[in-house]
Amino acid sequence: MKRRILLSMSCILLIMSVEAVSALDNRGIRVYYVEQALNLDTAADVWNEAEPFTIELVALESLDHMGATHSTDTLPKEFIRSIPEKTDFVLNLSKDAPSVIVKAVHNGSKVAFQFTWADSSEDKENSLNTYRDALAVLFPLDISAGYNPSPLMGAKGEPVNVWQWRAEWQAELDGRRDLEARQPLTEGVWISPVDRILKNEHPGMSSGLINTSERIEYIAEGYSTLTKQIQQDVDAKGRYRDGKYTVVFLRDIERTDLSDADFKAGKQTYINVAVWNGHEGNVDGMKSLTFSWTPIVFDPAPALAKR
Amino acid sequence: MHKFKNHNWQIGREMKYPYEGHRPKKQFAAVFDTNKCIACQTCTLACKTTWTSGRGQEYMFWNNVETKPYGGYPLAWDMRVLEMIGGGSWKGKTYTGKTIFEKAIEERKDVEGFLPDLEDWAAPNIGEDEVTGEKMPQGMHIKGFPHPMWFFYLPRICNHCTYPACVANCPRQAVYKRPEDGIVLIDQDRCNGYKHCIAGCPYKKPMFNSTTTRSEKCVGCYPKVEQGIQTQCVEQCIGKIRMQGWVSTPEKAREDNPMDYLVHVRKVALPLYPQFGTEPNVYYIPPIHVPIQYLKQMFGPGVEEAVKIYRDKITSDPVMQGLLVLFGSSPEIMTKFKVKKGTAFGYNIKGKLVAEAPIREPNVIREAYDKKLDVYRMDVT
Numbered sequence: 210m211k212r213r214i215l216l217s218m219s220c221i222l223l224i225m226s227v228e229a230v231s232a233l234d235n236r237g238i239r240v241y242y243v244e245q246a247l248n249l250d251t252a253a254d255v256w257n258e259a260e261p262f263t264i265e266l267v268a269l270e271s272l273d274h275m276g277a278t279h280s281t282d283t284l285p286k287e288f289i290r291s292i293p294e295k296t297d298f299v300l301n302l303s304k305d306a307p308s309v310i311v312k313a314v315h316n317g318s319k320v321a322f323q324f325t326w327a328d329s330s331e332d333k334e335n336s337l338n339t340y341r342d343a344l345a346v347l348f349p350l351d352i353s354a355g356y357n358p359s360p361l362m363g364a365k366g367e368p369v370n371v372w373q374w375r376a377e378w379q380a381e382l383d384g385r386r387d388l389e390a391r392q393p394l395t396e397g398v399w400i401s402p403v404d405r406i407l408k409n410e411h412p413g414m415s416s417g418l419i420n421t422s423e424r425i426e427y428i429a430e431g432y433s434t435l436t437k438q439i440q441q442d443v444d445a446k447g448r449y450r451d452g453k454y455t456v457v458f459l460r461d462i463e464r465t466d467l468s469d470a471d472f473k474a475g476k477q478t479y480i481n482v483a484v485w486n487g488h489e490g491n492v493d494g495m496k497s498l499t500f501s502w503t504p505i506v507f508d509p510a511p512a513l514a515k516r
Numbered sequence: 517m518h519k520f521k522n523h524n525w526q527i528g529r530e531m532k533y534p535y536e537g538h539r540p541k542k543q544f545a546a547v548f549d550t551n552k553c554i555a556c557q558t559c560t561l562a563c564k565t566t567w568t569s570g571r572g573q574e575y576m577f578w579n580n581v582e583t584k585p586y587g588g589y590p591l592a593w594d595m596r597v598l599e600m601i602g603g604g605s606w607k608g609k610t611y612t613g614k615t616i617f618e619k620a621i622e623e624r625k626d627v628e629g630f631l632p633d634l635e636d637w638a639a640p641n642i643g644e645d646e647v648t649g650e651k652m653p654q655g656m657h658i659k660g661f662p663h664p665m666w667f668f669y670l671p672r673i674c675n676h677c678t679y680p681a682c683v684a685n686c687p688r689q690a691v692y693k694r695p696e697d698g699i700v701l702i703d704q705d706r707c708n709g710y711k712h713c714i715a716g717c718p719y720k721k722p723m724f725n726s727t728t729t730r731s732e733k734c735v736g737c738y739p740k741v742e743q744g745i746q747t748q749c750v751e752q753c754i755g756k757i758r759m760q761g762w763v764s765t766p767e768k769a770r771e772d773n774p775m776d777y778l779v780h781v782r783k784v785a786l787p788l789y790p791q792f793g794t795e796p797n798v799y800y801i802p803p804i805h806v807p808i809q810y811l812k813q814m815f816g817p818g819v820e821e822a823v824k825i826y827r828d829k830i831t832s833d834p835v836m837q838g839l840l841v842l843f844g845s846s847p848e849i850m851t852k853f854k855v856k857k858g859t860a861f862g863y864n865i866k867g868k869l870v871a872e873a874p875i876r877e878p879n880v881i882r883e884a885y886d887k888k889l890d891v892y893r894m895d896v897t
Contacts, residue, residue, distance in 0.1 A: 337633075337637070338634050341729075392727075394638065395574045395575070492710050493687060
């Protein structure tokens with residue numbers, strides 16, 4: 210039941226490989242060294258210190274349209290029939306996909322990434338018939354010879370570290386969730402105190418969103434293996450303003466568990482980005498993404514260099 | 517995708533399914549006698565107050581009772597799936613149409629299904645208590661079976677299927693079937709709220725909690741079942757129409773197991789829409805007054821025989837009579853029963869007697885006048 214993405218059109222492969230090569234040559238994301246404390250402020254002055262880098266995403270189309278508002282009607286029937294049975298998603302180049310502007314800074318001990326992309330609507334509720342906006346980034350755990358995980362969720366034995374920010378988590382943390390929007394007609398419906406009492410008595414047992422809202426960090430070894438990490442080492446914060454999302458991730462440069470991406474000042478690693486547009490019914494593998502790693506290069510840290 | 521061929525005894529043939537079938541050590545099952553259900557909704561409320569009283573669960577009824585043919589929670593759940601698989605037909609006891617898994621293969625899907633709209637869940641039981649059938653002129657008298665105009669109540673919970681479509685359609689393996697008792701659960705920690713399980717399940721028993729942003733479903737009251745006690749909806753049923761237990765595959769059926777006796781030996785209890793292909797494990801004694809064509813569509817080809825047995829042969833079958841009076845006679849799961857001299861005995865898994873019920877209640881007539889209290893009684897029987 211592995212989810213597979215078909216790259217049937219050779220022209221797409223060609224475009225991608227050219228893009229990948231040019232990215233490796235001279236266009237990577239530079240993680241600028243700054244001498245100041247870093248935090249989750251999405252509009253902090255520190256972001257003026259870093260040059261933006263744009264990653265162009267492409268849209269995936271789900272062949273299995275149930276469960277989302279999108280459908281396969283946009284794809285010609287002959288095309289769908291010609292696809293191998295095991296394909297769940299195909300590229301749809303005629304569909305709009307966002308460009309994600311990436312900025313990155315580090316101060317020798319912490320690293321922060323800022324992602325900005327345009328979205329015409331803020332969709333912050335994952336409810337019965339609505340879907341929410343989200344952004345995910347992934348990194349290889351290590352950069353070493355023979356270790357070459359797929360930029361599409363990694364592969365068996367070659368795990369990737371995934372960080373995901375979701376609009377509904379942010380809304381929950383900010384106290385901005387809208388009951389009427391997610392459950393129309395239930396505003397004012399009496400809820401038994403049993404629910405509240407049990408949740409207070411057994412905080413660990415609750416499936417309430419707030420307990421898991423800090424869960425940002427995952428590990429994956431291929432499609433359908435995405436698993437939350439017990440030790441969460443990444444903080445995130447997102448804001449929607451003037452038709453744009455800005456999301457900041459913050460982590461210590463030095464990793465404290467081996468399920469996390471290995472970052473080192475002065476070294477290079479890779480990143481991939483995916484964006485879900487809730488308004489378009491994006492959910493699960495139905496999203497916009499890239500098919501190649503983008504290099505990220507950390508500036509050397511002077512303090513560390515002196516030692 | 518659908519790599520594995522598994523045997524589905526309810527449709528009498530092999531069937532493609534995404535996973536290799538591993539039958540659990542024992543399989544959760546229940547029998548509901550639709551002839552006795554009065555739609556009092558005590559089961560619905562027993563379940564509701566036990567499991568779904570929280571925010572985000574307002575619209576949920578893991579157990580619901582709907583009126584057929586017009587009712588459905590969510591709206592037209594069964595008709596929509598039947599339409600999608602193209603009706604389907606039977607040759608004898610073998611289903612020759614397509615299951616939801618087989619139909620899905622044609623369409624490059626894991627499971628054929630649909631995600632109901634918010635409104636489809638919003639009005640359970642509203643406007644559905646209507647008869648269907650022929651015209652009923654004034655003074656008309658209904659003679660015999662089936663009735664020319666009819667409706668009936670269909671109580672529903674999760675079927676804890678042998679080949680669950682919710683499991684098949686979850687890309688994250690967040691839904692699983694327990695090997696110890698066959699109960700199907702959603703791992704709340706792994707669930708990412710994609711709603712594929714809801715779209716996949718033909719019975720629409722997984723439901724989405726918009727507050728926790730995860731899917732939830734009937735848990736088969738597993739904390740009770742683990743203690744050997746029947747589920748809330750079964751134990752609280754005031755009409756005593758339900759019994760819960762463990763069902764075997766046909767070749768391993770035991771005559772003294774209540775579930776096996778009803779499902780395999782007398783074949784009076786039938787699966788709900790077996791043609792979907794999930795091998796559901798809640799079995800129904802079909803309503804005897806409903807036209808057979810409709811029942812065949814709902815319960816499969818065994819329905820004619822089942823109706824005949826229940827309607828005509830029960831009177832001369834003390835074992836069946838005894839078993840039916842054991843329904844609702846004990847909160848404990850009865851894994852064994854026997855009927856002797858007009859009394860039925862039910863035993864729990866340890867072999868302890870937990871229910872003893874007479875097939876015919878002794879009829880006592882009291883004097884209308886009570887000398888001791890000097891009163892007249894109206895309730896003499």
